[in-house]
Amino acid sequence: MDKQQHIHELIDQYLMGELVGQELDKFKIRLKDDPAFLNQVQIQKAIINSVEMARRDELKAILVDAKKPKKGFIIPFGSRSLAVAASILSLLAFGLIIKTMLPQGGEELSQADKTEQTIINEPIENQKPVSDSTQVVATLDDEDQDSLFIPPSPEIALADVVEDDETVDDASILTAESDDVDFAELKKNEDEIDGDEFKAQRDSMLGSKNVVLLAVAYETQASEATTSQEVKTAKKDGLFNRKSKEKSDKKTEVAESVPEKTLKTSPSIGIRVEFWESIVKFKGYKFDGKKLLLFDTPVSTQVGLKSYGNTTFLNKGGTWYKIVPNNSFNQMIRVSNTEILKVLNAK
Amino acid sequence: MLLNKRFSDSQLVEEIKAGNEEALVSMQKSYYAMVKSFILKNNGTEDEIDDVLQDSIIAVWRNVNKPHFSLTVKMSTYLMAIVKNLWYKQLKKKTRFTVVDESLQEKITADDIKTDHLDHRIIHQLVAELDETCMKLLGYFYFDGFDNKTIAQKMGFANTDTVKSKKYQCFKRLQSSVTTKFNKEDFFN
Numbered sequence: 001m002d003k004q005q006h007i008h009e010l011i012d013q014y015l016m017g018e019l020v021g022q023e024l025d026k027f028k029i030r031l032k033d034d035p036a037f038l039n040q041v042q043i044q045k046a047i048i049n050s051v052e053m054a055r056r057d058e059l060k061a062i063l064v065d066a067k068k069p070k071k072g073f074i075i076p077f078g079s080r081s082l083a084v085a086a087s088i089l090s091l092l093a094f095g096l097i098i099k100t101m102l103p104q105g106g107e108e109l110s111q112a113d114k115t116e117q118t119i120i121n122e123p124i125e126n127q128k129p130v131s132d133s134t135q136v137v138a139t140l141d142d143e144d145q146d147s148l149f150i151p152p153s154p155e156i157a158l159a160d161v162v163e164d165d166e167t168v169d170d171a172s173i174l175t176a177e178s179d180d181v182d183f184a185e186l187k188k189n190e191d192e193i194d195g196d197e198f199k200a201q202r203d204s205m206l207g208s209k210n211v212v213l214l215a216v217a218y219e220t221q222a223s224e225a226t227t228s229q230e231v232k233t234a235k236k237d238g239l240f241n242r243k244s245k246e247k248s249d250k251k252t253e254v255a256e257s258v259p260e261k262t263l264k265t266s267p268s269i270g271i272r273v274e275f276w277e278s279i280v281k282f283k284g285y286k287f288d289g290k291k292l293l294l295f296d297t298p299v300s301t302q303v304g305l306k307s308y309g310n311t312t313f314l315n316k317g318g319t320w321y322k323i324v325p326n327n328s329f330n331q332m333i334r335v336s337n338t339e340i341l342k343v344l345n346a347k
Numbered sequence: 348m349l350l351n352k353r354f355s356d357s358q359l360v361e362e363i364k365a366g367n368e369e370a371l372v373s374m375q376k377s378y379y380a381m382v383k384s385f386i387l388k389n390n391g392t393e394d395e396i397d398d399v400l401q402d403s404i405i406a407v408w409r410n411v412n413k414p415h416f417s418l419t420v421k422m423s424t425y426l427m428a429i430v431k432n433l434w435y436k437q438l439k440k441k442t443r444f445t446v447v448d449e450s451l452q453e454k455i456t457a458d459d460i461k462t463d464h465l466d467h468r469i470i471h472q473l474v475a476e477l478d479e480t481c482m483k484l485l486g487y488f489y490f491d492g493f494d495n496k497t498i499a500q501k502m503g504f505a506n507t508d509t510v511k512s513k514k515y516q517c518f519k520r521l522q523s524s525v526t527t528k529f530n531k532e533d534f535f536n
Contacts, residue, residue: 005515015460031460038460043525046462047518048489050474055486056405059371063401066372 011044101280101329207299208274211292215268216308216343218261263346268307275299284332287312289325306344313344320344353377356422363411366493366501374404378423382430389434399437403429412492465529473524481517488514 013019014027031038272291275298286293294303297316304315313335314321320335335341354362354373362370382400386392391399406429410416418425477485484502487493488510495507504510 004519005511008515008518009511040522041460042462042465043522044518045460046465046467046470047474047521047525049462050467050470051482051485052490053471054474054482055490058486059368059405059408060401062368063371063375063404064397066375067397 007040008044011041012048014041015045015048097280101282203276203278206275206277208272209299209303211271211273211303211305213268213271213305213307213312214265216263216265216306216346219264220261263343265306265346271305273303273305275301282329284330285314285321285323286327286329287323287325288327292323295329308340308343313340315344356418359422360411360416360418363408364497366487366491366497371404371408374407374422374426375400378404378426381423381427385427385430386434390438391434395437399430399433402433406433409490409492414492414494469528470525473521473528477517477521480513481520484510484514485517485521 010019010023010027014024019027031041269290274291274293276293276295278295281296283296285295292305292314294301294316297303301317302315306313306315312323312325314323314332316332320341322333322335324330324333335344353376354370359370359374379396379400382403383393383396386396386399403426407422407426410429411418474482474485480502484498487498487501488495493501495510498504498510498514499507502510504513
């Protein structure tokens with residue numbers, strides 16, 4: 001240890017009150033007699049004061065940091081039980097909202113889709129026009145399926161207008177209240193429907209009307225005489241084979257060339273159509289087969305319902321939508337298949 | 348990262364002596380309610396609680412590391428003595444009604460050495476510019492009062508001689524910077 005380091009440590013000891021006896025006396029005498037030494041002691045004291053202050057600030061910063069809420073939010077111990085309760089309530093409320101908003105009965109929906117898919121994929125040989133409307137099978141090629149099953153966004157669906165080349169015959173859409181409809185039965189069915197699901201909290205019904213569901217089907221006048229072999233031949237010729245536009249055109253020609261098959265529209269059942277305003281601005285529908293709830297659709301909108309095969313279609317303001325009876329909240333699926341539209345628009 | 352551990356009194360003393368800063372946080376959490384109650388009953392406000400408690404805990408930290416320290420009362424009692432001391436000191440400044448013992452706070456006792464003529468802001472700045480090792484070493488030695496053995500352990504030095512040597516180097520460098528910053532008139536005004 002050199003002399004300067006020794007002096008430095010001596011000054012340290014003095015400043016910390018650790019110097020005693022003769023060494024202290026000697027130190028004090030030197031302080032009085034040696035201004036340079038006094039200067040050194042003063043500077044050392046000032047530096048130590050600054051070092052102490054810096055370290056104090058560092059320790060204080062540790063304590064201040066420990067008091068700060070971590071990750072943005074710390075709940076005091078006393079409030080944690082309340083916080084847990086609040087969290088559970090929030091989750092429940094969120095769950096209820098989700099339950100109200102999103103489609104339910106996923107299994108039903110899947111099943112419905114599966115059923116429809118099965119029908120579509122059914123061999124062409126098994127598909128033939130028959131007089132019984134309940135047995136009419138929609139025959140769609142892959143392209144048509146895509147256009148039918150890809151749901152458009154709700155905004156697009158609701159903003160849809162009738163395309164120029166697809167004039168809708170309003171007369172074909174019956175919106176009259178029919179005496180033939182058993183509204184007592186409707187009411188009964190309505191009661192069977194889970195009211196909580198249909199009446200979303202604070203959603204409000206704007207109005208309702210009863211609409212007759214019209215069943216559209218091909219009627220074969222000489223159906224008894226038509227053999228399955230003839231139908232197969234007709235299909236092979238392009239009657240229901242629509243994998244390309246050319247074939248589709250051909251099919252039309254062939255269909256027109258078969259005189260015994262004509263489209264027949266007949267009243268089926270009464271459907272209660274309700275117009276609802278959703279608090280979550282849901283745009284779509286809910287349909288259980290007997291009652292149709294339309295969300296974000298003005299009461300004044302002209303609506304009509306037709307069934308073709310196993311599928312139900314809604315005409316809303318002149319545009320056709322496919323509706324699925326799965327008792328869930330669904331988005332509107334606009335019908336773009338020209339063949340289906342032709343059938344639906346037929347008188 | 349400091350964990351929220353709770354220590355017994357003897358553990359607190361051991362941890363403070365070992366330089367475990369987690370002990371400070373533990374004390375802050377353990378004694379907050381007690382100090383809050385005291386401050387609010389003695390003309391204090393919510394805003395003043397943290398400051399008094401933190402200064403008191405740091406005073407305990409320093410005192411525990413003083414040579415021959417022995418905790419003869421409960422840590423809470425000891426801390427409260429410091430809290431009261433600090434608080435009455437503050438009240439004295441505000442209202443001039445109480446005189447209290449200030450002996451617990453001061454480490455450097457050489458009051459005859461006056462440094463008022465020096466610009467402490469410049470010295471603070473130079474200290475702040477020290478490298479981390481020097482800053483920690485000098486802090487441990489002068490503020491925390493750790494002995495050279497503890498500092499060697501905490502900083503990973505080979506032995507106490509290394510601590511002494513390194514500490515002197517750091518101080519000398521700082522002293523040199525301070526000296527060059529000041530002109531002679533500053534020292535002999």
